[in-house]
Amino acid sequence: MTNKKTIMFDINNILRSNIKNLKPYSSARDEFQGEASVYLDANENAFGSPLHTSYNRYPDPMQYQVKMRLAEIKGVPPRNIFLGNGSDEAIDILFRSFCNPGVDNVILVPPTYGMYEVSANINDVETRKVNLTDDYQLNLEGIAEAIDKNTKIIFVCSPNNPTGNSINRDDIETLLANFQGLVVVDEAYINFSRQKTFIQELTEYANLVVLQTLSKAWGLAGLRVGMAFASEEIIEVMNRVKPPYNINEASQQLALEALQNTEQVNNWIKETLAERDKLVLQLKEFDFVVDIYPSDANFILVKTTDAKGIYTFLVNNGIIVRDRSKVELCEGSLRITVGTPQENTILINTLKNFK
Template sequence: MFDINKILRTNIKNLTPYSSARDEFQGEASVFLDANENAFGSPLVQAYNRYPDPMQYQVKMRLSQIKGVPARNIFLGNGSDEAIDILFRSFCNPGVDNVIIVPPTYGMYEVSANINDVQIKRVLLTQDYQLNLEGIAEAIDENTKLIFICSPNNPTGNSINRDDIETLLANFSGIVVVDEAYINYSRQKTFIQELTEYANLVVLQTLSKAWGLAGLRVGMAFASEEIIEVMNKVKPPYNINEASQTLALQALDNIDQVNVWIKETLQQRDKLVLSLKHMDFVQDIYPSDANFILVKTTNAKSIYEYLVQHGIIVRDRSKVELCEGCLRITIGTPQENEELINTLQQFK
């Protein structure tokens, strides 16, 4: 059974978080003389002289309506990377604890572990890019605090078998983090709906991909109230700036536009796959539930360098385990995809 107190770091359990006056008072106020701000305004058209809402209440309430989950189960971070880092700092004792990742996968799990001096245990995915449950079970020990699963997975693009993830959730006494950065493009339903079933589940999502707000850096974590309380305790007091909160709120009122872009992206993905299949140097194109495809080629490095020379940037993943010879190609606009295809057709 999952018990947060058994995996929470003692110093975090005893931590008194930073508290501003705006955390402490209730109700409305018209005069703010508490935070040593410049009361006269900003040298901009819009005033940014006041600190932002430290708990992003309005954004969380709008997300609550969209996602169907209470605001108290939502954490907002400066990108999903902040949520990942906070999970390490909250639950993993440096030099003692370990986490499990399942390569090939998103690189920031390992980077964040290294920054926090936390041991990484690597259990490779199977040849068809699914979980090796037996290998994960063997890797777990009494100091294993987190398991990271990216689904749809980056860089492979496929969704991870849902039953396998639920097996981990039901049998692991630590936290299972399901990173759903690309869930808007997937046929698989989100794990947010399972929060009431699994106290040890953390779901990561982002406004950087389908929502088109990568420049604002707004990531989301969905979890039990007790896990969210820990994350809010550890985060910086004003981690999401006012501009990002304001613009995110505006964007969240444009779901119809986002859905149109998702549909077009999937159509363009299918079209790009068909075009690439006819090229001699393409050996395989793996099934994708994301806004990118993983393409196995005869010479990834040469193709990558050729595209760079023509001003087209893709991602060379050929040195990643189980992705040998592969390029990861993001789905662009129809014009960008056409330019890619036309350029590749000239490759020799």
């Protein structure tokens, strides 16, 4: 793959024909926008909800207020933002919009986030796997060899899950400049990274889709709000394919409230990074720790002499980590999320008793 030889990307070359002709469902809230005193258009319960807060009205199908606040934070217009029921919904919609079942393929770069493959399997789309290199970077030659005329999407997770490292920025730009399908950069952990977001490159690469989430640094995993940032034409396709009310009213209201508290989130990020560095130093003292890989995320991948034994020992002591020892290139490794100072202390003190 040569670098920076930007190809002409045309969305119509990769969009499924049935999606090109799709007439989306028109909801009551699509047909009327604005304020009224009497709503008798959507067959809602006019009396309210049996709750302290009323949720009897359908939510804004395009989540406009949340997108306006995100636009201020991210520095990108609302028309370039898609909101989904977690990033997983955005991933699924990309498959359903651009990949013909039983015909097309996507490229995955293991070890990586497992939902790409699950979503591919659900949508009957072939996955072509090109393992990361030994230092967990892209194998550009291998990717170039795997691409054919039916390759629609390349998924790159950066910072990567489960390895924690950021993927070389120049390598991602090489993919963007040379591949005629979509390059999806999943930045679920970008808030913890020293690398800058790829959102800033949206105007340069028409085939770029950036995924982010409110589940990690923002602490809203229970609300299920994921984001995709892309060109207006890609976002327009995703909005056509999504269910009309994919983000519920409670999630919209609470997300909007949380998005006012950037200072609190930034303080948590700083504390998490300090705790991560401390945790690495403490874990290195144990004889059963073989290696700890560099992390740009809120977790660390720890190579051990007995991953299964340590995992079982921790479970028996009420501590849950993730055993990644069966994942390619992660043999013998545990993925450990950085907890609060108290939780991290409990982890270290418990491990002192592991024989």
